Amino acid sequence: MKLSVLADAANTALPLGSEANVTGFAIDNRKVAPGTVFGAFQGAKVNGEDFIPAAIEAGAVAIVARAEVNVEGAIHIKSDEPRQTFALLAAQFFKPAPKTIVAVTGTNGKTSTVEMTRQIWRMSGERAASIGTLGVTTPDGSVSTGLTTPDIVTFLANMSGLAREGVTHVAYEASSHGLSQYRNEGLSVSAAGFTNFSRDHLDYHTTMDEYFLAKMRLIDEVVDDDATIVFWTGSSEWTVRAIEHAQKRNLRVFTVGEQGEKGRNGIRLLTHTPTQLGQELEIEHDGQIRKINLPLIGAYQSANALVAAGLVLATGGDASMTFDAVARLQPVRGRLERAVITQAGAPVYIDYAHTPDALESAITALRPHVKGKLITVFGAGGDRDQGKRSEMGRVAAEQSDVVIVTDDNPRGEEPSAIRAEIMATANGAQEIGDRRAAIAAAIAQAGGKDIILIAGKGHEQGQIIGSGESMRVLPFDDVSVARECAAPQGASE
Numbered sequence: 115m116k117l118s119v120l121a122d123a124a125n126t127a128l129p130l131g132s133e134a135n136v137t138g139f140a141i142d143n144r145k146v147a148p149g150t151v152f153g154a155f156q157g158a159k160v161n162g163e164d165f166i167p168a169a170i171e172a173g174a175v176a177i178v179a180r181a182e183v184n185v186e187g188a189i190h191i192k193s194d195e196p197r198q199t200f201a202l203l204a205a206q207f208f209k210p211a212p213k214t215i216v217a218v219t220g221t222n223g224k225t226s227t228v229e230m231t232r233q234i235w236r237m238s239g240e241r242a243a244s245i246g247t248l249g250v251t252t253p254d255g256s257v258s259t260g261l262t263t264p265d266i267v268t269f270l271a272n273m274s275g276l277a278r279e280g281v282t283h284v285a286y287e288a289s290s291h292g293l294s295q296y297r298n299e300g301l302s303v304s305a306a307g308f309t310n311f312s313r314d315h316l317d318y319h320t321t322m323d324e325y326f327l328a329k330m331r332l333i334d335e336v337v338d339d340d341a342t343i344v345f346w347t348g349s350s351e352w353t354v355r356a357i358e359h360a361q362k363r364n365l366r367v368f369t370v371g372e373q374g375e376k377g378r379n380g381i382r383l384l385t386h387t388p389t390q391l392g393q394e395l396e397i398e399h400d401g402q403i404r405k406i407n408l409p410l411i412g413a414y415q416s417a418n419a420l421v422a423a424g425l426v427l428a429t430g431g432d433a434s435m436t437f438d439a440v441a442r443l444q445p446v447r448g449r450l451e452r453a454v455i456t457q458a459g460a461p462v463y464i465d466y467a468h469t470p471d472a473l474e475s476a477i478t479a480l481r482p483h484v485k486g487k488l489i490t491v492f493g494a495g496g497d498r499d500q501g502k503r504s505e506m507g508r509v510a511a512e513q514s515d516v517v518i519v520t521d522d523n524p525r526g527e528e529p530s531a532i533r534a535e536i537m538a539t540a541n542g543a544q545e546i547g548d549r550r551a552a553i554a555a556a557i558a559q560a561g562g563k564d565i566i567l568i569a570g571k572g573h574e575q576g577q578i579i580g581s582g583e584s585m586r587v588l589p590f591d592d593v594s595v596a597r598e599c600a601a602p603q604g605a606s607e
């Protein structure tokens with residue numbers, strides 16, 4: 115494909131008279147082949163600009179980089195925002211794209227919401243996929259990408275691959291890291307969901323305002339000019355601010371929740387009643403009141419399910435079909451997933467709560483079902499937002515009856531130091547570093563009326579220890595470990 119054709123379509127200026135045949139795009143010099151356009155970005159760990167000579171050596175025909183960078187032997191596409199320029203060019207290369215694309219952002223609930231959106235579409239007869247923390251999920255299965263929002267080349271290549279396989283509808287997760295690094299640009303996004311906003315990732319974004327503005331790029335810049343934004347209402351002042359961002363661009367605002375609009379532009383949650391295996395929701399949309407039996411427990415899952423329904427309606431879904439599908443939603447892996455019931459009779463739930471707000475939501479979700487004690491086992495990730503640890507400790511201690519503090523991906527930090535930061539506010543908590551031993555201890559002390567919550571890892575399959583060269587991922591799956599620990603003595607190997 116001709117570089118000038120890509121540049122014209124992306125509205126990007128090329129140096130006068132430059133032309134080349136483009137065979138691919140790469141942001142890592144080790145992936146450059148002859149004919150590649152290389153994006154040279156200043157990163158958090160290293161400076162991609164240092165790899166320009168190596169990229170040219172490997173056959174790069176053009177380099178997208180800042181104007182002040184020296185480029186010899188290839189076309190220099192100069193940009194103040196190289197990541198964005200690179201993304202817009204690459205999006206012209208990786209075509210076709212699925213017809214209907216929606217994005218979901220928010221601190222918690224992105225994975226659940228994109229997965230539910232995919233399920234509703236599928237039940238409505240569409241060929242749908244989702245991209246996010248659980249990987250790329252298609253009608254035929256799931257493949258992990260390692261990140262919530264994959265790098266821009268993987269993201270765009272996945273999108274066009276899906277379109278070629280006949281997928282017409284995709285819901286993707288837009289993390290704040292992904293948004294601030296332009297990892298998903300250049301596609302037509304017809305609707306977006308905003309689930310909620312609370313503390314996370316302050317190691318990367320420094321302040322709550324900066325973290326919030328990173329998310330707002332989705333509304334301010336990424337979605338189409340005639341997009342609809344679906345908001346879960348009533349979570350906080352941040353939602354009100356997010357709605358203002360949508361109004362400023364004249365986008366259609368669709369509100370969902372107890373304060374949601376009752377008409378065409380919203381879903382009002384009228385009543386919400388937990389049942390033994392799920393919850394009964396009474397909602398109003400477009401002047402019509404409906405009852406839905408959602409087969410999932412936890413108020414937070416009803417929020418995610420209704421935001422997903424809003425996204426489907428916003429992109430042309432039929433209301434009856436959409437709400438019927440909500441009543442048939444399947445659980446999302448690692449989100450209040452019941453792993454096992456112990457021999458004493460205590461159910462063990464696995465949940466991916468890894469922020470103070472999420473931990474509170476998970477505990478609140480289980481509380482109505484607890485007749486005895488709620489036992490919470492959790493930790494906090496190393497090399498991640500340090501300040502959230504004490505808040506998580508406080509929430510867990512205040513709202514559970516028994517707390518066991520353990521390890522959760524210590525990465526490059528000293529595990530006992532992470533635990534100490536949690537223990538400082540988790541009054542009365544037990545400390546058991548080894549996660550298997552912590553889960554075993556919770557199961558051993560649970561009676562028949564108790565419920566165990568194991569939080570933080572959800573679907574994860576490993577415990578990440580060390581960083582850089584010495585990083586290791588030890589196989590670990592909360593669901594299997596809980597089952598093993600709950601098995602009769604001698605039943606597991």
Ligand SMILES: CC(=O)N[C@H]1[C@@H](OP(=O)(O)OP(=O)(O)OC[C@H]2O[C@@H](n3ccc(=O)[nH]c3=O)[C@H](O)[C@@H]2O)O[C@H](CO)[C@@H](O)[C@@H]1O[C@H](C)C(=O)N[C@@H](C)C(=O)N[C@H](CCC(=O)O)C(=O)O
Pocket residue numbers: 141142143144153155156157158159160161162163165247260261262263264265266289290291292295
């Ligand atoms: C802090 C962060 O987000 N880092 C991500 C980011 O790295 P970066 O752009 O800062 O890259 P860098 O490693 O400093 O390198 C700079 C540039 O040099 C290039 N390079 C580097 C080495 C080399 O030999 N040659 C070369 O060309 C790199 O490809 C890169 O373009 O871009 C990389 C490529 O896309 C990502 O792999 C990397 O994710 C790291 C591994 C990571 O852990 N990210 C986490 C924090 C993350 O993004 N999490 C969010 C989820 C959050 C949530 O769910 O709430 C996510 O979306 O997954």
Ligand SMILES: Nc1ncnc2c1ncn2[C@@H]1O[C@H](COP(=O)(O)OP(=O)(O)OP(=O)(O)O)[C@@H](O)[C@H]1O
Pocket residue numbers: 220221222223224225226227247262287309310414415417418448449450465466467468471472473475476572
């Ligand atoms: N709507 C919600 N409100 C509050 N907490 C929620 C909500 N949805 C999910 N959670 C909590 O957050 C956890 C993670 O949910 P989910 O994976 O859907 O979020 P995410 O935004 O994709 O997270 P990540 O940032 O890791 O990608 C859940 O296990 C639950 O504890």
Ligand SMILES: N[C@H](CCC[C@H](N)C(=O)O)C(=O)O
Pocket residue numbers: 262468494495496498522523570571574
């Ligand atoms: N997407 C989140 C996941 C955190 C999960 C938790 N198990 C941890 O390792 O902190 C992050 O990368 O911060």
Ligand SMILES: [Mg+2]
Pocket residue numbers: 224225246247248262287
């Ligand atoms: Mg996620």
